[in-house]
Amino acid sequence: MRRIVPLFLALATLAAHPTGASEPGSHQHGKPDDSRKPLVFNSEEAAHVRQEMRLFLVSVKKIVTAAADNDMKMVAEAASEAGLAAAHQVPAGLRAKLPLEFKQLGHATHVGFDDLARDAASLGDANLAMKQLGQVMQNCVSCHASFRIAATKAKAR
Numbered sequence: 734m735r736r737i738v739p740l741f742l743a744l745a746t747l748a749a750h751p752t753g754a755s756e757p758g759s760h761q762h763g764k765p766d767d768s769r770k771p772l773v774f775n776s777e778e779a780a781h782v783r784q785e786m787r788l789f790l791v792s793v794k795k796i797v798t799a800a801a802d803n804d805m806k807m808v809a810e811a812a813s814e815a816g817l818a819a820a821h822q823v824p825a826g827l828r829a830k831l832p833l834e835f836k837q838l839g840h841a842t843h844v845g846f847d848d849l850a851r852d853a854a855s856l857g858d859a860n861l862a863m864k865q866l867g868q869v870m871q872n873c874v875s876c877h878a879s880f881r882i883a884a885t886k887a888k889a890r
């Protein structure tokens with residue numbers, strides 16, 4: 734699990750030097766970005782993914798708030814809520830539609846939250862937790878730059 738950290742650092746370094754970053758759309762303000770790969774989901778699948786996403790956001794919010802209060806027990810708890818064990822079962826039909834890159838980024842995100850939770854509990858270092866959160870969130874940025882949910886077909890009129 735620890736072996737992914739250098740990869741995150743490499744990604745974070747890339748992000749800090751935009752000339753080397755490969756994030757479509759990130760430097761094209763004012764222009765709609767159509768280069769993200771469309772994920773063709775039915776409405777249930779889209780709702781499932783979006784719900785997981787909002788849970789990610791809730792965890793991030795709780796982690797930041799708790800770290801600011803130096804409540805590292807709460808940081809660990811909030812990060813665990815976004816970890817692998819807490820990840821909801823992906824319905825088989827949805828899983829089959831997910832590109833490998835998407836699954837890898839999703840998995841790395843859950844694992845990153847688990848690492849953050851473990852270190853927050855054992856080391857109690859709020860600054861480290863923020864550093865790790867920044868690394869985990871590079872996955873959010875990368876995936877959002879690469880994929881979009883294709884509009885579900887409107888009902889026939």
Ligand code: HEC
Pocket residue numbers: 772783784786787789790793834835836838839842869870872873874876877880881882883
């Ligand atoms: C593996 C890919 C992937 C990762 C990793 C990922 N997201 Fe997302 N996220 C998506 C996609 C795809 C959408 C839908 C975008 C669209 O509407 O086209 C989305 C949408 C969202 C939304 C909007 C949800 C809604 O109700 O419309 C939020 C909030 C969000 N993500 C937060 C996060 C946060 C925070 C992280 C990291 C902790 C994260 N995501 C990591 C792929 C990802």
